[in-house]
Amino acid sequence: MDVLSEALASMRTAAPRSVRTDGRAPWAMRLPPTAGAGFHVVLHGACWIYPSEHSMTPIALGPGDVIFVRDSAGYILADHPDTEAQVPSAEQYTARPPVGALQVGGDGAPTSLLCGNYHLDGQRPHPLLRQLPEVIHLPARHGRHPELAAAVGLLSSELDNPRAGSYGIVPALIDALLLYILRAWIDEQPSSVSTGWAAALRDPAIAAALAVIHEQPAVTWTVQSLADHVGLSRAAFARRFALMVGEPPLAYLTRWRLTIAARLLREDDLPVGAIALRAGYGSEFAFNKAFKREYGLAPGRYRRQTRSAA
Incomplete structure (x- = not known):
C-alpha cells in the first residue's frame, strides 16, 4: 500500500485548477486566499514570491523552481518585491485548455509560470498535511530531485x-506534481530527524503499520496486534507511532476509517450500511454515531451536501 498516495487521495475533493501566467516587467500579482494548497512552477525567467502581509522574507525563484504553499494563503508573485501588486482582472485571463492563460505587466523582461491550486479538505486535513511547512521551496539544481525536474x-x-494529446497529458502531470513535490520534501528531511511523517514513512515498522491500516482498515486492529504485525513490543510501538505520526495508533485508525467513509460517500453510490462495513464498523448505527461525531452530519446528509456543492 502506497501510504503517501492514499493519504493525498483522501484529502482531494476536486481536480486541480491551473493557469499559465506570462508576465513582462514590471508586474506583480496579488493572489487572494483560496481553499486548498497552491503551487507555482517557474517555466522561464525569474520572479519573487512573498505573503501579502510580508510575514516572511521574499523568496527569489529561477527557471525550474517549484513552490508549494500548504494553505494557499494570500500572497504576491512579482518581478521584484518593490513592484506594486495588483489583483489580476478578468480581462487579462483567457480560457485556453488544457490550462488557462493570464497576461500581466509591461514590456520588460519576460517570465512564465504555471500557477495552480489543489483542492484539499482543509477542515479535516490528514496529519501529513498539518506537518508540512507553510511554504516548500524546491530550487532547480542539477542532479537534485530528477523525477520532479523531469x-x-x-x-x-x-x-x-x-x-x-496535450489536453490529457498536462492535467495528469499537474496531478502527479503534488506527489513529486511531497516526495522531494520527504527526501530532503535529515535522516537524523526522528519525528514527523517523513520519519514515519522511512521507519520500517511504522511504515508497515501505516500500510496495513490503509490496506485493511476493516480489521479489528488493536495496539497489540499492530505491534505484533511489525515486530515491536506494544509499548515501543505505541510510543514510536505517536511520536512520528502525531497521534496514537487507534486514533489514526479511526480517523482513516472515517476518511475512507467520507470519500466513499462523496464518490460512490454504495448504501450507507455497505460503507460502514468497509470502514470497519459492525453496525450502521455505530458508524452513523461515529461519523456524525467527526463530521457533524449524518452520513446520508453529508453525501447530499457534498454532492450538491460539487
Missing part, C-alpha cells in the same frame, strides 16, 4: 508546444 520539463514542453 515532470517540470515535460510540463514546460507541453505548454510551450501543445500537440495531439
